[in-house]
Amino acid sequence: MTVEVKFFASLKERLGCDGAKVEIGEVATAADVWLQATGGKSLPSNVLVAINMEYTDAAQAVKDGDEVAFFPPVTGGRW
């Protein structure tokens, strides 16, 4: 199956990539998608995961056509 991967903010910069289409076997979790997309880098513990724009965790299964996003802790409230 194919999933759409997205990276944001400092994670995007560190990986030098804002996303990719990833081909992966029929049974896979978000963590598997991360490994495939990053060429086997380990997933930092503070990275947040969203599938189809909803928060979830890395152990969640993905389906064909899903959008899988990885990003650092959000910083929307610096006042």
Added chain:
Amino acid sequence: MTVEVKFFASLKERLGCDGAKVEIGEVATAADVWLQATGGKSLPSNVLVAINMEYTDAAQAVKDGDEVAFFPPVTGGRW
């Protein structure tokens, strides 16, 4: 001595008077001023007292020229 007495809101209506100049002996408290101004009515326990626009209590001594106000509980926050 002479003090200026003021009544507000429901108290003013009940007494039928918004205030008066009151002549009273040299040693007197706000409670004495109340008695003098109302012709001996008893002071309701929830009535607030201010001397020269500062909250105080009925046992406070007054001086010549003071403004002594009596009013019901304030209702400035009905939201």
Added chain:
Amino acid sequence: MRVELRSGAFQPWAELAEYERAAQLGTGVGATATFVGTMRDYNEGEPVLGMYLEHYPGMAERELSALVAAEVARFQLIDALVVHRVGALAPGDPIVLVAVWSGHRREGFEGCRAIMEALKARAPFWKRERTVGGERWVEKNTAGY
């Protein structure tokens, strides 16, 4: 800091825009918290047609200034504004505007609320409501916390 009583209607957002333009608070402000209390048309299940807000001239301004200054100091606020109506009001009219400016949001939220609670507890205002059943003095405040 400004504390003001108004006998005519006011528009809170226009007041705020104008106050900020004049006050030039600078870019140290990170948070602005405001509260507007508006006259509702119902109270305890009964329609309210109008309201008269009596105040103690002189003491109302003095007490408001003192309580605002105390909360500005306590929460280290950069600035604060209070505008309060007196006299005759119609349903839907803004009665009070409280605005505070601070470095961070915690002080802003808490400072604004503290000013409202102090105002309610101490400022010498008395409300008289007009309903179909006649006029009545509002005898108690609502809980704030």
Added chain:
Amino acid sequence: MRVELRSGAFQPWAELAEYERAAQLGTGVGATATFVGTMRDYNEGEPVLGMYLEHYPGMAERELSALVAAEVARFQLIDALVVHRVGALAPGDPIVLVAVWSGHRREGFEGCRAIMEALKARAPFWKRERTVGGERWVEKNTAGY
């Protein structure tokens, strides 16, 4: 209820005046609580020259709408408005406006604050500050309570 992302500068008080004019919330509103978060020119003792606010398009709107709807239900708010900047900002620019309308002040104050805290914790925004020393991602939020 409206949740909106903006790529250009906005004036919070003008937004509020316009929203109220259009929404016609009626005279059941007794309280309006608002919060404006503004870009400060200092952070941790260092001057900040500019900021870029990255967001996750689609998810940011979705998450904001969901969290606002949840707090509207929890505090029985009459209405709520959120306007949030994205992209490049200058010191002094408003970043976020949160406004809530309610029957009483308690729900107003608490609902407004709850939306701000949820926004901070969940909405996918990331801040990149520009200082004299270069650019840096802001790595953690400040405490809100």
